[in-house]
Amino acid sequence: MGAMKKPFSIAGLIKRIFFLDFVKGLSLTLRHTVSRSVTLRYPDEEKWVPYKRFRGRHTLNRDERGKELCVACELCVKACPTNCITVVPVEDKNGRGISDRVASVWTVNLVRCLFCGYCEDACPTTAVRLGRDFELACSDKSCTFFTKEELLVPQRTPEYFKGGVIVKARLGRDKVKGVPVIVPYFEEQKPDWWLRAK
Amino acid sequence: MDTAVLIEVVIIIIKVMIVAGVLFNLPIPLTWIERKVAGHIQSRLGPFRVGPHGILQPVADGIKMLLKEDIVPEKADKFLFKLAPLIALVPMFLIFVAMPFGESVTLPYVDKEITLYISDMNMGILYVLAVSGLSVYGLMLGGWASNSKYALLGGLRSAAQMISYEVALTFAVIGVVMISGSLSLLDIVKSQYGGVFNWNVFYLPVGPVWFVIFVIAGMAEMNRIPFDLPEDEGTLGAGFHTEYSGMRFSFFAMAEYIAMTSIAVLTTVLFLGGWDDPFGTGILPGIFWLMGKVAVLIYFFMWIRFTIPRYRYDQLMNIGWKILIPVSMANILVTGFLKIWVP
Numbered sequence: 322m323g324a325m326k327k328p329f330s331i332a333g334l335i336k337r338i339f340f341l342d343f344v345k346g347l348s349l350t351l352r353h354t355v356s357r358s359v360t361l362r363y364p365d366e367e368k369w370v371p372y373k374r375f376r377g378r379h380t381l382n383r384d385e386r387g388k389e390l391c392v393a394c395e396l397c398v399k400a401c402p403t404n405c406i407t408v409v410p411v412e413d414k415n416g417r418g419i420s421d422r423v424a425s426v427w428t429v430n431l432v433r434c435l436f437c438g439y440c441e442d443a444c445p446t447t448a449v450r451l452g453r454d455f456e457l458a459c460s461d462k463s464c465t466f467f468t469k470e471e472l473l474v475p476q477r478t479p480e481y482f483k484g485g486v487i488v489k490a491r492l493g494r495d496k497v498k499g500v501p502v503i504v505p506y507f508e509e510q511k512p513d514w515w516l517r518a519k
Numbered sequence: 520m521d522t523a524v525l526i527e528v529v530i531i532i533i534k535v536m537i538v539a540g541v542l543f544n545l546p547i548p549l550t551w552i553e554r555k556v557a558g559h560i561q562s563r564l565g566p567f568r569v570g571p572h573g574i575l576q577p578v579a580d581g582i583k584m585l586l587k588e589d590i591v592p593e594k595a596d597k598f599l600f601k602l603a604p605l606i607a608l609v610p611m612f613l614i615f616v617a618m619p620f621g622e623s624v625t626l627p628y629v630d631k632e633i634t635l636y637i638s639d640m641n642m643g644i645l646y647v648l649a650v651s652g653l654s655v656y657g658l659m660l661g662g663w664a665s666n667s668k669y670a671l672l673g674g675l676r677s678a679a680q681m682i683s684y685e686v687a688l689t690f691a692v693i694g695v696v697m698i699s700g701s702l703s704l705l706d707i708v709k710s711q712y713g714g715v716f717n718w719n720v721f722y723l724p725v726g727p728v729w730f731v732i733f734v735i736a737g738m739a740e741m742n743r744i745p746f747d748l749p750e751d752e753g754t755l756g757a758g759f760h761t762e763y764s765g766m767r768f769s770f771f772a773m774a775e776y777i778a779m780t781s782i783a784v785l786t787t788v789l790f791l792g793g794w795d796d797p798f799g800t801g802i803l804p805g806i807f808w809l810m811g812k813v814a815v816l817i818y819f820f821m822w823i824r825f826t827i828p829r830y831r832y833d834q835l836m837n838i839g840w841k842i843l844i845p846v847s848m849a850n851i852l853v854t855g856f857l858k859i860w861v862p
Contacts, residue, residue, distance in 0.1 A: 340731075343827070350560045350826040360564040 361487065368490035370478055376436045376451040379429050381472040389473070390448035393424040397440035397449055405433035406440060427469040431457055452476040453484065534637050538615050546776040547577040549817070556821045587765035592666060595762065599664035604763070604770035607657025611777040613650045617643035618784055619705045621794045621805045635806065636705065643704040644692055647785065648685075651740065654774065655681040658742070658749055661771070662759035673758030676832065677742065677749035683839030684739035684746075690847035691733035695789045697854045698722050698729075708793035715797040720790040725854045730790045732847050737786060739839070741778035744824040748835055783816035784809075791816075 327333070336342065361367050371377065382390050393410035409426035440449050454476050457464055478484070551566065551574060558565025566573030591600055621635030640646055655677055662674020696702055698719050699710040711718050720730045739746035750758030760771045787793060791812050794805030830838065 346826045347822060350822065353562050354556070354559045354822075356562060358559065358564045359562050360567075362564070362567065365568075 363490075365491065366489065367487050370482065370484045370486055370488055371453050371455065372484040373453075375453050375455075375484065376438045376441075378431065378452055378454040378457060378476070379434075379440070379467065379472055380450050380452040380454075380476050381427060381469060382448055382450060383473065389423060390446045391424050391427060392446055392448070393422050393427075394445060396443040396445065400439040400443035402437060402439065403433045403435055405430040424469060427472065429467050429472070430465060431467060432465045453478040530633060531637065534633075535616075538637065539612060542612055542615060542777055542780070543773075545780055546773045547581070549776045549779070550577045550580065550772075552818075553821050553824075556818065557825050560822070560825045581769075584765055584769045589765045589767065590762070592762050594666045596664040596666065599660050600762075601767070603657050603661035603664055604767045604774070605657070606660060607654050607774040608770050608777070610650045610654040610657075611774050611781060613653075614647050614781045615784075617646045617704060618781070619643075619708060619788065619793065620809055622705075624804075639703060639705045642702040644696065644702050644707070644789075647704070648689055648692060651778075651781065652681070652685060654778070657771075657774065658759045661763065662749075665759075665762035667762050669756040669761045670759050673749045673751070673755050673761070676751075676755075677759060680739055680742075680746065680748055680835060680839075683836060684736045684843070687732055687839060687843035687847055688736035688740060690844065690851065691729050691736060692789065694725065694729040694847070694850060694854050695719055695733075697851070697858060698726070704788055708788055708795065711792040712795055714795075714799050715792070718790065718792040718795070718797075725850050725857065726790070728846065728850050729854075730786075732843055732850070733786060733790065735838070736843060737782040738820065738823065739835075741782050741820075742775060743779065743820065745827045745830050746835060747829060748832055751829060753829070779817060779820055780813070783813045783820070786816055787812040 361369060363369070384390055393408055395408045395410065398404075398406045398408050407426060407428040407430075408424050410422050411425040413421040413423040436451060438451050441451055554576065555565040555573075557563075566576035569575040569579050591597055616637050617640050619636035619639065623632050623634045625632050658677040659674040662670040662672070662677070665671070695707060699707040701707055701710065707719075715721065718726075720726045722729075742749055748758075749755075750760060752758070755761070760768055763771065787809060794809040796803070796805070796808055
């Protein structure tokens, strides 16, 4: 079967002689050349802060007096589909009168974790939450396990921050935990950065 | 030996060294510019991490290429395999022996007049065509010596493509020679002096047609999209340089960039008045006009590359044999009649 022969037309011939289709294509690419780039200059200058619903690295919360909310009930361990959370409960002797049940060890294996958020749902005291830290890469095994002390440190993106925006950032080098991106201050830019792709 | 002759020889050697040095280093900015052009056409930024705006990216690429393992396939024809990149590269340098960059400048302090071309051959354009035709042997030999079916097919395609488009290219050059009445590149430029309307591209009605034919055939000569069938990665792996790696591969890439430059310079000399000032203002020295025109043409080639998809093989042959060659034959007739009847 040969290709379908197009009927001859004067307009088509003129179009081909003056390369009108080429001119159309070239003007399109020229428009894109001068248009704004959609690239997010991620580690160097800009950073995407996720929405509040984002499920990133775990964080352990404290109450307003600074006491750990976790009561070491181990419900998160049971809810976890990948068995990546380890909790060892002990009696807290420092309590006034009654000794509390607290976690002496609360470790999460981030290599196994699939960030499903079941631990969050299971937690009766809203102690464990999935935060918005997503820069989990490092060049050794130091960032695969997060211990209780590290998880109790508040994450860089505060809870109240709405998210879903690009903020100014810069690349910082931290020997212990890989290469995190430091967000010096929050300055909202265009919230729907993907709309630039138009 | 006479001192005057000695000085002439030394001047020629210095000129050759300058031209060769510039050409050797030209692929370094050109790769960066090409990647930037590609990036911005696709609404990206292009290289950005190495140096300010990624300007040191070609250096990083060069280090990578140098440090890569130089693989020669076991069953390859070793001698030809190593020779092919050089055969592709060297003719591209040889083209510039005949290329004029300006008439002459007088050196300050020593009061010595120096011509801005290495050699003004009285049939320079024939030399350029002959030498540029040689570089296709590099591609063919590289494809043959690799002992790989993809490379062989790429080499054969490049041979077929060169034969088809060399004809159209030569026809376009014949048209220019008829218009200008000389085979010397210097005289061709001199015949276009006096502003933009004396340029060959505005020799109506045939000039623009010759220009389009020359640019299309030139793009096919330098093996770039939309005519890069010899290295069509969609169907041939990487075409004739499938088996090449490291520095040998970068020789082919350099040959492509220098070919692009040479086609741009040749187009400027033949059609765009060379170093002629388009408006007759005389503000800038001629060499800057030449460089500006060449830069615009190189940008145009890059722009085309990231706009138009690659032609299919039968389309390539159709364009070459069924459109370009008949059109150039008709155009030669028209040019001849114009030369006879229009003073």
